[in-house]
Amino acid sequence: MSGTLNVKRFALSSLYLMLIFGIITILLGYMSGNYRGLYLSLTLGLIILITTIVYIPLIHKRRDDDVKSIAVPSLQALWIATSMALGYVVTAYAPYFNMPMAIATALFVIGFIVLIYGIYAMLKISKVSGVPLAV
Amino acid sequence: MSQGRDVYGDYATLPVPQTELRSSLNIFMVYMGVLAVVAAIFAGSGLAQMYDLKTTIVVSLIGNILLAIFGGLIAYIGGSTRANTYMLLRYPLGRIGAAIGSLIVSALPLIIWFAVETWLFAITVNVIYPGHPLTTIVASSIWGGILMMTTAYIGYKALAILSYITVPFWYTLIVIGFAASVDLNGGFDALWRVGPSAIAPIGIGITYVFGLYASGCVITSDVSRYGVKKWSGSVAWALHVAIFMTALLFAGAAMTLLTGAPNVIVAIAQIGLGVGALLLAILGQWTTNDNNLWSAALAWINITGKLSKRVWVLITGIIGTAISALWGGLWGMSLDPFITFGVLLGNFIPPVGAVLIADYYIVSRYLVKREYRFTPGSKISLLNIPGIISVFIGGFTGWAATTYGYHLPTGVGVADSIILSFLLYLLLATIMHKLNIKFEVGEKVISEIGI
Numbered sequence: 363m364s365g366t367l368n369v370k371r372f373a374l375s376s377l378y379l380m381l382i383f384g385i386i387t388i389l390l391g392y393m394s395g396n397y398r399g400l401y402l403s404l405t406l407g408l409i410i411l412i413t414t415i416v417y418i419p420l421i422h423k424r425r426d427d428d429v430k431s432i433a434v435p436s437l438q439a440l441w442i443a444t445s446m447a448l449g450y451v452v453t454a455y456a457p458y459f460n461m462p463m464a465i466a467t468a469l470f471v472i473g474f475i476v477l478i479y480g481i482y483a484m485l486k487i488s489k490v491s492g493v494p495l496a497v
Numbered sequence: 498m499s500q501g502r503d504v505y506g507d508y509a510t511l512p513v514p515q516t517e518l519r520s521s522l523n524i525f526m527v528y529m530g531v532l533a534v535v536a537a538i539f540a541g542s543g544l545a546q547m548y549d550l551k552t553t554i555v556v557s558l559i560g561n562i563l564l565a566i567f568g569g570l571i572a573y574i575g576g577s578t579r580a581n582t583y584m585l586l587r588y589p590l591g592r593i594g595a596a597i598g599s600l601i602v603s604a605l606p607l608i609i610w611f612a613v614e615t616w617l618f619a620i621t622v623n624v625i626y627p628g629h630p631l632t633t634i635v636a637s638s639i640w641g642g643i644l645m646m647t648t649a650y651i652g653y654k655a656l657a658i659l660s661y662i663t664v665p666f667w668y669t670l671i672v673i674g675f676a677a678s679v680d681l682n683g684g685f686d687a688l689w690r691v692g693p694s695a696i697a698p699i700g701i702g703i704t705y706v707f708g709l710y711a712s713g714c715v716i717t718s719d720v721s722r723y724g725v726k727k728w729s730g731s732v733a734w735a736l737h738v739a740i741f742m743t744a745l746l747f748a749g750a751a752m753t754l755l756t757g758a759p760n761v762i763v764a765i766a767q768i769g770l771g772v773g774a775l776l777l778a779i780l781g782q783w784t785t786n787d788n789n790l791w792s793a794a795l796a797w798i799n800i801t802g803k804l805s806k807r808v809w810v811l812i813t814g815i816i817g818t819a820i821s822a823l824w825g826g827l828w829g830m831s832l833d834p835f836i837t838f839g840v841l842l843g844n845f846i847p848p849v850g851a852v853l854i855a856d857y858y859i860v861s862r863y864l865v866k867r868e869y870r871f872t873p874g875s876k877i878s879l880l881n882i883p884g885i886i887s888v889f890i891g892g893f894t895g896w897a898a899t900t901y902g903y904h905l906p907t908g909v910g911v912a913d914s915i916i917l918s919f920l921l922y923l924l925l926a927t928i929m930h931k932l933n934i935k936f937e938v939g940e941k942v943i944s945e946i947g948i
Contacts, residue, residue, distance in 0.1 A: 401676070405669060438522050445665035452670070452776060458677055458768035496657035497520055 369429050369490055373421055373436035376483040377414045380443045383472050384410035387450075390465050399461040403469070406449050410476075413442045433491035437484055441497075444480030447473045501873045501947050506806035507652045507791075508722075509798040510947025512579035512871050518725045523657050525733035527720050530660030530784030531713070532742060533667045534614070535621065535762055535777075540709050541749020542759040547702055549692030550751055556699055557746040558739070560706025565735035567707075567915070568714030571850050572730035574857045575718025578869045582718045582792075583799035584947075586849065588869055589856035589922070590888070591880035592941045596800045598888065601845045602715055603796035607789040609839040611817035613832055614789070615642050616825040618782040625766050625774050634826035642818030645783050649790040649810045653723065656787055663780040668741070670773055674765035675748045681768070682755045691754040706746065708911040710738065712843050715850035719792050790814050802948040844899065845892030847911050848918035852884050852891075855922045864930050871943060879939025883925035891918030 384407045391403025417439035424432045450473020453459065454466045461469070488495045501511045508517070544553045574585055582602060586595035619637035626632045631640065648655040679688055714734075721730020749759040756764070766774035794809035804812075825832050861867050895914030898905050905913040929936040 398677075398680070402673065405673060409665065409669065434520060438520065441526075441661040442665050445662055446669065448662075448666040448776065449669050449673075452770060452773035453673065456769040456773070458681075458770070494654060496654045496661065497523060 369487065370421065370424065370426050370432050372483070373432055373487055374418065376479070376487075377418050377421070377436065377439055379479065380410055380440070380476065381414040381418070383476055384408070384414060387469065387472060390468055394459075394461045394465050396460050398459045399465065402453055402459050402461075406446060406453075406469075409446050410443050413439050429491045430493055433487050433493040434497050436487050437493060437495065437497045440480050440484045440487070443476055444484065447476035447480060449473070451477065501943075501945055504805070504946045505798045507795065508579075509581065509795045509806055510584065510802075510871075512584075513722050514579075517723065519657065519723045520725055521729040521733055523661075524720055524724045524729050525737060526660040526664050527657055527788070528717075528733050528737045529664045529668070529741060530656070531788045532737060532745070532785075533663060533781045534785040535760075535781060536614070536617070537742060537745040538671070538749040538752075538761050539759050541746040541751075542753040543705060544702055544746060545750040545753035545759075546693060547697035547705075548750070549696065550689060550747070550754065552696060552699065552702070553750045554743070554747055556702035557706055557743040559699075560703045560709075561739045561743050561746075563703070563707050564710050564714060564742070565739045567711065567847075567850065567854075568717045568738060569731040569735045570854050570858070571714055572717035572721035572734045573728060574853065574869075575721035576724045576727040576730045578871065579722045580718065580869065580871050581722055581795050581799075582716045583796050584871050585718055585853060585857075585869065587871075587877045588861065589852045589881055589884040590849075591878040591884065591937060591939070593879050593939075594881055594885045597885070598849050599796040599800050601842055601888075601892075602712075602849050603792045604800055606712070606839050606842045606846070607793035607796070608813050608817050609835045609842075611645070611786055611789045611793070611813070612820035612825075613836060613839070614782055614786045615645065615818055615821040616832055618778060618786070619821060619826060621762055621778040621782075622775065624763065625771065625778065635822045638818060638822035638826050641779070641782065642814060642821065644779070645786040645790060646810060646814035646818075648783070648787040649794065649814065650807050652806065653791070656784075656791060659780075659787065660784050663784050667777060667781055667784075670765065670770075670777055671745070671748065671761060674761045674768070674770070674773075674777075675752065677768045678752055678761065678764040679755060688751055688755055704912055710742065711850075711911045711915070712846040715846050715853075716792050719795060720788075790817070799948075841896065844896040844910060844914065845888060847915045848888045848891030848895070851915040851918040852887050852922045855887075855919045856881075856884065856926075859923060860926045864926060871947065873943055873945045873947070875943045877941050877943065878937030879941055881937050883922050883929065883936050886925060887918045887922035890921060891915070 387403050387407030391400040417435050420435045421432055450469050454470040503511055583599040586598040590598045615638050618641045619634040622632050622637040623634055648659050717734050724730045753759045762774050762778055790810055790813055793813045794806045797809045824830050891914040894917050895910035897903055898913050899910035926936055
């Protein structure tokens with residue numbers, strides 16, 4: 363991660379990954395077979411989806427060598443996605459949502475991956491760009 | 498001119514330098530973190546006693562727009578000058594007056610509210626997970642108090658990081674808990690049909706909402722001074738209070754009307770989200786209470802000019818935690834005496850904000866033609882006589898209106914005290930200025946360390 367181009371590529375890859383997880387979450391909601399699970403997945407997935415859809419074009423527009431201006435929106439978007447991951451982890455197995463075990467486990471795993479990867483990506487972007495985590 | 502040395506930490510006595518400025522989203526998240534507390538939802542319960550849900554939305558929105566304007570005007574002063582509340586008060590109140598103002602606004606009440614919220618936190622944890630040694634009120638007060646002290650001790654960066662972690666999760670889970678509670682109690686159709694037998698006048702509700710957070714508006718500059726744009730804090734404050742506080746009040750009112758109680762944390766625990774409820778309680782209270790402690794520490798530094806921010810955080814945090822753990826937990830005594838004192842002080846907080854607005858936007862610009870400066874070598878007065886008089890008369894009027902039910906123009910103490918202090922300060926300052934009477938007494942030169 364020494365080149366400035368890599369920061370942009372890494373940030374965009376991370377956000378595309380989050381975008382994919384957001385889409386999978388919504389699809390899992392439709393597969394849950396009940397409205398409670400559907401609404402839960404829609405809530406969690408749409409927040410990540412909308413965040414990434416808003417932020418990805420912003421980062422695309424930034425000059426490749428302008429590391430700081432790439433890092434600021436990247437960190438902001440990753441914070442939102444990572445915080446939402448906590449929502450996945452604590453809600454997936456709640457009896458109220460009545461989700462099949464396989465889907466609940468998939469949501470839990472997605473939440474866990476987003477949480478760990480989000481923290482990793484933020485630390486890496488912050489370190490390379492010199493932009494503080496509390497951007 | 499030197500920018501000064503930050504010997505206290507977090508630029509407690511100096512303007513925030515350009516290199517330390519943060520994004521508008523950062524400021525928004527910190528404000529949202531302060532609002533992310535269950536007490537905000539509980540406040541909606543008061544509206545449910547007076548209104549149906551449609552009226553509740555209207556009343557909350559109008560009250561919160563007024564709060565957005567009041568707090569937004571003060572946040573802009575912080576964003577323009579890069580100074581915190583207690584530094585700003587040196588102009589409308591003078592150096593000695595600012596010390597008195599800081600005691601009233603933050604130094605004393607925020608220790609009380611820190612203790613009260615730590616105690617509420619302990620009770621919530623105890624309700625969710627009873628019977629464990631770590632969840633007794635004493636134990637929860639101690640570890641909760643330590644958690645809250647940690648981020649305040651580290652400083653603004655830690656407050657912001659915690660807010661980033663908490664805010665999206667907290668608000669989403671509140672929405673989920675609220676929706677589940679409605680779903681289990683008859684659904685959204687039932688929600689719009691319920692309401693009290695008689696509807697109160699709208700004005701009462703608007704002033705009730707305004708009174709809930711008017712004191713919070715006065716210390717918005719503690720955070721807004723970090724905003725990358727002058728207006729970052731104002732916009733962040735206005736958006737968070739107008740949209741999200743309205744939503745929390747609505748949720749509290751709706752849950753009260755539907756279930757009889759606004760306790761969304763218990764509702765979340767009841768749907769099988771025990772860990773989620775615990776995280777909501779911990780993170781929500783933490784992001785609010787660490788700000789209380791941090792602002793109190795900044796205020797004490799500006800009053801005394803001694804000890805660092807970290808030492809003040811520890812002193813005030815230990816006092817607050819001890820009140821919660823010993824007074825409220827171990828001895829089982831009511832915290833009402835502290836709350837009563839906090840409410841009494843609260844009468845004088847909005848007038849401080851009113852006088853600050855009047856001084857910055859009108860008196861300083863058009864009457865005495867000066868700018869707020871806080872760099873070493875700048876001169877400030879020791880006492881601003883119209884400022885001090887206006888704050889105390891406004892505060893006493895608000896207190897009397899609330900305590901004895903006097904019918905003043907708006908009918909509610911907070912709004913009356915703000916209007917009175919604002920007009921009185923303008924009147925006194927203008928008359929004294931026109932008569933060539935010096936309304937600012939004494940002179941003090943700001944030192945290298947900002948005191």
